[in-house]
Amino acid sequence: MAEAIFDLCTFFGTPSAEGGTGIASLITLLDRHRVSNAATLSTRALHYAAGEGNRETATACAAEPRLAPAFVLDPRTPAAAALHVPEGAALLGFFPATQNWPTDYAPVRGMLRSLAARASIPLLWEARRPGDATAVLSLVQDTGYTGPILLSGVSGEATLTEAVAVARESDAVYITTNGLRGIGEVAYVVGALGAGRVVFGSGAPVCSLGAALALIRHAGLTEEDRRQVLGENARRLLKNQSALGNPT
Amino acid sequence: MMATSDGAAEEIIDVHCGWGETPFAPGWSDAQQVQDLLLSRGIQSAFIASDLARRFDPGAGNTAVAEAVAQYPQMRGWLVVHPDHPAEASAQMRRYLYGDRFVGVALYPDPATGRPITLRAVQEVMVAYRRFARPLLIAAPSGEAMLHIAEIAREMNSTRIVASGMGGDDWRDAVDIAARPLNLHLDISGALCADKIAYAMQIMHGSRKLLFASGAPRTDPAAVLGLLDDLELSPEDRARILSNNAQRLFNLENDDALHGSHLRPLSSAPETAGEVGPTLDLLPPDE
Numbered sequence: 038m039a040e041a042i043f044d045l046c047t048f049f050g051t052p053s054a055e056g057g058t059g060i061a062s063l064i065t066l067l068d069r070h071r072v073s074n075a076a077t078l079s080t081r082a083l084h085y086a087a088g089e090g091n092r093e094t095a096t097a098c099a100a101e102p103r104l105a106p107a108f109v110l111d112p113r114t115p116a117a118a119a120l121h122v123p124e125g126a127a128l129l130g131f132f133p134a135t136q137n138w139p140t141d142y143a144p145v146r147g148m149l150r151s152l153a154a155r156a157s158i159p160l161l162w163e164a165r166r167p168g169d170a171t172a173v174l175s176l177v178q179d180t181g182y183t184g185p186i187l188l189s190g191v192s193g194e195a196t197l198t199e200a201v202a203v204a205r206e207s208d209a210v211y212i213t214t215n216g217l218r219g220i221g222e223v224a225y226v227v228g229a230l231g232a233g234r235v236v237f238g239s240g241a242p243v244c245s246l247g248a249a250l251a252l253i254r255h256a257g258l259t260e261e262d263r264r265q266v267l268g269e270n271a272r273r274l275l276k277n278q279s280a281l282g283n284p285t
Numbered sequence: 286m287m288a289t290s291d292g293a294a295e296e297i298i299d300v301h302c303g304w305g306e307t308p309f310a311p312g313w314s315d316a317q318q319v320q321d322l323l324l325s326r327g328i329q330s331a332f333i334a335s336d337l338a339r340r341f342d343p344g345a346g347n348t349a350v351a352e353a354v355a356q357y358p359q360m361r362g363w364l365v366v367h368p369d370h371p372a373e374a375s376a377q378m379r380r381y382l383y384g385d386r387f388v389g390v391a392l393y394p395d396p397a398t399g400r401p402i403t404l405r406a407v408q409e410v411m412v413a414y415r416r417f418a419r420p421l422l423i424a425a426p427s428g429e430a431m432l433h434i435a436e437i438a439r440e441m442n443s444t445r446i447v448a449s450g451m452g453g454d455d456w457r458d459a460v461d462i463a464a465r466p467l468n469l470h471l472d473i474s475g476a477l478c479a480d481k482i483a484y485a486m487q488i489m490h491g492s493r494k495l496l497f498a499s500g501a502p503r504t505d506p507a508a509v510l511g512l513l514d515d516l517e518l519s520p521e522d523r524a525r526i527l528s529n530n531a532q533r534l535f536n537l538e539n540d541d542a543l544h545g546s547h548l549r550p551l552s553s554a555p556e557t558a559g560e561v562g563p564t565l566d567l568l569p570p571d572e
Contacts, residue, residue: 220313251508
């Protein structure tokens with residue numbers, strides 16, 4: 038049976054000499070690897086201006102039904118406190134390492150409290166530095182946020198062990214596969230948490246989609262576990278999301 | 286074994302693979318388990334380097350590798366030396382490099398500080414190494430490390446040098462730096478980014494200086510092979526990267542144990558172990 042693959046972590050919009058948003062090349066890549074759906078976010082939102090980039094994401098995903106919009110929450114500006122998120126978010130993302138801010142960061146607490154009062158949308162949380170995953174758990178517990186938390190970018194002994202320990206403390210915590218790369222890492226996470234808590238993400242096109250898929254396919258998972266990791270979990274999480282209303 | 290577009294078996298040589306357990310790969314110091322896993326990824330031959338030697342104890346680590354490669358004909362070793370200990374390095378070279386089980390010397394950044402290998406640091410060790418006329422592998426986890434490697438390559442211009450890791454996330458700078466020295470080759474381990482291979486082929490005018498390496502067990506070889514699936518490589522380029530360039534660089538063309546019509550499966554057991562492994566069609570008739 039063919040796997041209906043959902044990639045929870047992709048990017049578009051890296052500036053190039055050819056111009057354009059890069060959505061077409063992302064779609065070509067997904068087609069090449071038979072990935073049926075993906076959550077995607079604008080690199081403009083990640084590296085330059087969250088508001089502009091998130092609007093770019095919304096526009097791109099509205100035109101391409103295979104893509105689900107992931108919006109970047111950037112706590113580094115005073116405007117972030119207003120927490121204006123475009124309608125229709127499938128996923129919200131925090132990227133402390135990429136944007137160079139500490140995970141335990143007062144502006145993030147404010148944003149999470151605001152979010153907790155309005156929705157339980159899944160949060161994709163970059164946790165590639167030691168200590169990030171532990172700090173995320175504290176933040177979520179302190180602010181009362183009840184939505185799913187997807188720890189992203191964990192790899193190797195220090196951060197993977199930490200992320201699994203955090204996920205064992207809270208059923209709301211999931212681990213995405215982007216970042217995993219070593220022999221036995223995928224099998225370890227699935228063995229520790231169950232396949233239902235592991236979600237496929239590639240980080241494409243910055244990171245190789247082919248490499249990310251190969252890791253899952255060679256992880257020695259059962260067919261059922263592989264199906265959950267590669268697509269079913271992401272679909273379940275994004276389907277269950279609450280509508281996110283903005284403050285009036 | 287993976288197949289080429291015409292259905293023939295694809296030969297893959299992993300020119301830089303680790304040796305030593307991790308919490309997630311607890312069997313990575315068991316030669317049979319390592320061979321079985323590599324074969325499951327389509328890799329028939331591997332050159333292994335001890336993680337213990339790299340991070341803590343060169344003597345004990347190299348001995349463990351010597352024992353493994355003595356029993357498994359399709360594995361060869363990298364002799365790990367620490368340039369800060371030139372007397373020990375020379376003794377290890379004399380002990381292991383006159384035989385054919387080690388392909389050359391491997392150098393890594395300082396395990397305590399991460400300081401990359403520099404020309405000044407390796408000069409004394411390299412004086413002793415030149416006589417063996419073997420390739421030299423130097424880990425290149427960053428663009429800065431590649432700068433030093435290029436300097437070493439220019440100084441040791443008769444030595445074949447493999448920079449392992451393509452500069453990590455600094456791959457673009459690293460490729461630019463590595464393009465010029467004629468004796469400097471790159472293995473494709475490091476960042477799991479397919480663009481770096483396409484970029485290297487563009488800057489280096491083809492695939493002749495690229496080699497397949499996994500860096501296992503810290504990276505699953507399947508992931509590094511997956512990089513190639515992101516690219517539309519010609520069969521010729523793919524074959525060069527996966528094995529042909531390694532055969533040329535390491536003078537393996539006539540090495541029956543490692544490649545060619547006498548190819549044996551990695552999972553076929555060593556004769557000394559008295560076990561019988563699965564057979565492949567490529568086994569010669571008398572085996």
